[in-house]
Amino acid sequence: MSHVENELKSQPECWVRAAGEAAQHAAVLPAPGERVALVGCGTSWFMAQAVAALREQAGQGETDAFAASEFPYGRSYDRVVALTRSGTTTEVLDLLGRLKGRTRTVAITADPRTPVMEAADDVVVLDYADEKSVVQTRFATTALTLLRAHLGLHTDAVVADARTALAEPLPEGLVDCTQFTFLGRGWSVGLANEAGLKMREASLAWTEAYPAMEYRHGPISVTTAGTATWMLGDAPEGLAQQVRDTGALWVAGGLDPLAELVRAQRLAVAVAAARGLDPDEPRHLTRSVVLGEPATTPVTPATP
Numbered sequence: 001m002s003h004v005e006n007e008l009k010s011q012p013e014c015w016v017r018a019a020g021e022a023a024q025h026a027a028v029l030p031a032p033g034e035r036v037a038l039v040g041c042g043t044s045w046f047m048a049q050a051v052a053a054l055r056e057q058a059g060q061g062e063t064d065a066f067a068a069s070e071f072p073y074g075r076s077y078d079r080v081v082a083l084t085r086s087g088t089t090t091e092v093l094d095l096l097g098r099l100k101g102r103t104r105t106v107a108i109t110a111d112p113r114t115p116v117m118e119a120a121d122d123v124v125v126l127d128y129a130d131e132k133s134v135v136q137t138r139f140a141t142t143a144l145t146l147l148r149a150h151l152g153l154h155t156d157a158v159v160a161d162a163r164t165a166l167a168e169p170l171p172e173g174l175v176d177c178t179q180f181t182f183l184g185r186g187w188s189v190g191l192a193n194e195a196g197l198k199m200r201e202a203s204l205a206w207t208e209a210y211p212a213m214e215y216r217h218g219p220i221s222v223t224t225a226g227t228a229t230w231m232l233g234d235a236p237e238g239l240a241q242q243v244r245d246t247g248a249l250w251v252a253g254g255l256d257p258l259a260e261l262v263r264a265q266r267l268a269v270a271v272a273a274a275r276g277l278d279p280d281e282p283r284h285l286t287r288s289v290v291l292g293e294p295a296t297t298p299v300t301p302a303t304p
Contacts, residue, residue: 003280004133004202008265012162014129014142015154022149028106028122029150032060034078039068041091043136043197044083044143049190051081051147057186058151065190068092081147082107085131085139087114096120108143133280135201137265140194141258148258161259170263171251175270179227180205181219182264183212188233188257195232195264202279203271212236223248230264232257 022029030036036055038048048065055063066072068082068091080103084092087109096119099105107120110130117123129142148154180199184192189211196209210219213236215229223229225247231240232253243250253260272279 002133002269002278003131004135004137004265005269005279007131007133008137008262008269009166011138011141011262012159012166014126014138015145015159015162017128018126018142018146019149019154022146022154025124025146026150028124029147030055030060030063030079030081035062035076036079036081037064037066037071037075037077038081038083039066039071039092039095040083041068041089043140043194044085046190046194046197047083047140047144048081049193050144050187051190053187053190054148054151054153058153060151068095071095073098077103079104079106081105082116082120083140083143084108084116085110085136087111087116092116093119108146110139135198135268135279137198141261144258158256158258161255162262165255165259165262166266170267170270171249173249174228174251174267175274177226177228177249178206179222180207180267181215181223181227181229182207182209182232183215183229183235183239184209184232184257185212185234185236188253188260191232191257191261195230195261198265198268199271202268203275203277205268205271212239215239216242220246230260232260232264 038052040048045067052063052065080099082092082096082105084107093115096105105120106122107116108124109116110126112125112127126139126142129139131139145154182192182195192209196207199205199207208219212231223243223246228249228251229243230251240250269279
């Protein structure tokens with residue numbers, strides 16, 4: 001069994017722990033009314049998109065999400081939250097260095113032995129959600145769960161849905177599809193983007209992702225027999241039938257959108273297996289993108 005398969009199966013337990021720890025990290029996480037930016041690269045950027053939408057929908061304050069390389073330094077924020085599994089990504093460390101002394105920063109990471117421990121003003125370590133696989137699964141969803149719980153939006157039903165997502169078989173014929181489209185609305189747009197990335201990384205699949213209402217504005221033209229369209233969350237009225245009328249497979253997202261992402265992770269592993277690929281070793285990818293010397297040197301965490 002691959003590392004990524006083992007890791008994605010551990011997500012319900014990781015989520016329970018993260019939700020239980022949210023209160024102890026409240027002092028360094030965004031407070032209601034703060035103007036906040038969330039940043040990350042790859043998977044972490046898509047989790048940032050989801051959290052930003054959740055926070056604004058909850059009335060907690062203006063919240064933006066950026067790829068770390070595209071952060072608008074001319075804007076003013078009360079706090080910047082960086083999501084970084086490895087703690088070594090060049091763009092994230094550069095951003096934290098440039099914001100030092102100007103804007104309060106907090107990093108959420110999996111590894112306490114990396115430069116991010118000194119680069120950020122505050123750090124939340126989710127080392128129990130770290131991963132051996134290059135392909136991210138549980139760290140990303142656990143960081144999102146921590147922030148979702150901080151916003152008061154996490155419930156036990158989310159964990160129950162994740163267990164269902166791990167236990168139930170994937171829809172018949174889905175693995176054999178040649179193209180996959182993931183759709184979201186609101187906060188689940190970021191999750192749809194992440195589902196597409198998982199498919200591309202692990203299985204080299206032709207995959208796209210869109211806001212659900214935008215799907216009719218062009219992208220549906222590639223939908224046909226042998227393709228699949230997967231909705232994360234509630235679908236716009238009439239869209240399911242429109243997709244079925246093309247001959248494509250429609251996958252309704254009946255679970256919590258984060259649990260639907262777990263199902264999509266499973267699909268990525270299943271398609272990789274069907275194509276004879278190793279999902280732990282995605283083509284041209286490494287665990288962290290390091291473009292030069294890190295901004296700071298690695299540190300050793302203090303003994304508890």
